[in-house]
Amino acid sequence: MTMKGExxxxxxxxxxxxxxxxxxxxxxxxxxxxxxxxxxxAFKLYDQWKWTEQFVARRADIIEVVRTA
Amino acid sequence: MSASESNLDRVVPEDWSVTDDDEALAALVNLIVVLADNKFFLGRRISEWLPGGPSLESAVALAAIAQEELGHARALYPLLEEMPLVDTPGPLQRGAERERKYCLDCLAEPWEWWAEVVAALILVDPALTILFRALEDARYDDLRQRAARVPSEERFHRKYAEGRVRDLARTDQGRETLQRRIDGMLPEVLMWFGPSGEPGVAALKAQGLINSDNDEMRAAFQTDVFPMLEENGLRVEVGELPWKRWNNLQRKVE
Known part of the structure; x- marks a missing residue:
């Protein structure tokens, strides 16, 4: 096995x-x-249903409004 | 596609309405087995690298790609049984069912380097897709319908491949490693579309079984793939192609 360079x-x-x-x-x-x-x-990993819509959002771009605990 | 299997015996011609042209029929058989075998061995070679995927997500995506490539092959093999010929090549299930394989030489043996996986994903898979797209108007309904589902599934294969190219190309060492594999595979992939004016492809086109000739498919491949490689600092200079080593029947360089 060799370098993947991720x-x-x-x-x-x-x-x-x-x-x-x-x-x-x-x-x-x-x-x-x-x-x-x-x-x-996301498309390949979460294919348990035939979704009508699927989205990905970079977690760092999601604005946290409320956080408890 | 090669028409050099035209010595095969025709059977039940009255049940066959796709073409009555012997050269086109021989080329059609060759086209189907070549597409199916290349899909089969591409899936097989990719599957051998599943334990070596860079991450969970990448490994799962690679497994799905391998499964889909093998699925495309399985969808094509039954068409060979519809052909009004005896002794058409049989389907592959494990890869050793028949002596003669119709796949590119670069798919014939297990890959030793991850860069070979990436090179095949960005060269071989798009080349196959170009040929599937050339079948989207084919008069042969069963082939056209099977071919039609391939490009939509290939959309994600391509995105995956481009991500892995970007992975390798971000460092000098990775880019040079990938460059060597591209240099090794590219001439054969370009030749896979066949020499200019190949009689079998001309017969298929005349019979409405394919919509592009050899040079049009090769040009479409270059337009599709080369800019992405160049954007990542990879060279796509191609010298004179070694046509003397070209096996027209099995469509590979020997």
Whole structure:
């Protein structure tokens, strides 16, 4: 096995909904080097349903409004 | 595609309405087995690297890609049984079912380096997709329908491949390692589209079974892939292609 040369990774949160009238759910996270990788990894890792919509958002870009505990 | 298997015996021609041109039929058989075998061995070679994936996410994505490549092969092999010919090549399940393989030489043996995986993902897989796209108007319904699903699945293969190219190309050492693998694979991949004016492809095009000729497919591949490689500091200079070593039937460099 040899060098893979991975770049630094960040966490991306993955959101999806199964049907258009269902709420968007947080379904997990992926570690990725860029948004394009995050898109691929989320699509392949979280394929337990045939989603109607799926999104990734860089965790660092999500603004924390309330945090308890 | 090669028409050099035209000595195969025709059977039940009355059940076959796709083409009555012997040269086109032989080229069609060759086209299907070449696409299927290359998909099979691409999936097989990728699968051998699953334990070596760089991260959980990358390994899972790579496993899905391998599974889809093998799925594309499995979708094509049954078409060979529809051909009105005897002795068409049989399907591969483990890879050793028949002596003659119709895959690129760069897929024939396990890869020793991760850079070979990446080079194949960014060269071989897009080359196959170019050919699948050339079948989207084919008069042969079963082939057109099977070919149609491939490019949409390949969208994520391509994004994955580009990410791995960026991984390697970010350092001088990684970029040079990848460059060597690209230099090794690229001539054969370019030749895989066949020499200019190849009679088998001309027959397929005349019969409405493919929508591009050899040079058009090769040019489409270069337009599709070369800019991305160059953006990452990789060279795509191609000298004279070694056509004397080209095996037209198995579509590989010997």
């Amino acid at each position: 770049r630094d990774q960040e966490y991306y949160d993955v959101f999806a909904r199964r049907k258009a009238d269902e709420p968007l759910e947080h379904i997990g996270t992926v570690g990725a080097s860029d948004p394009s990788d995050a898109e691929v990894f």
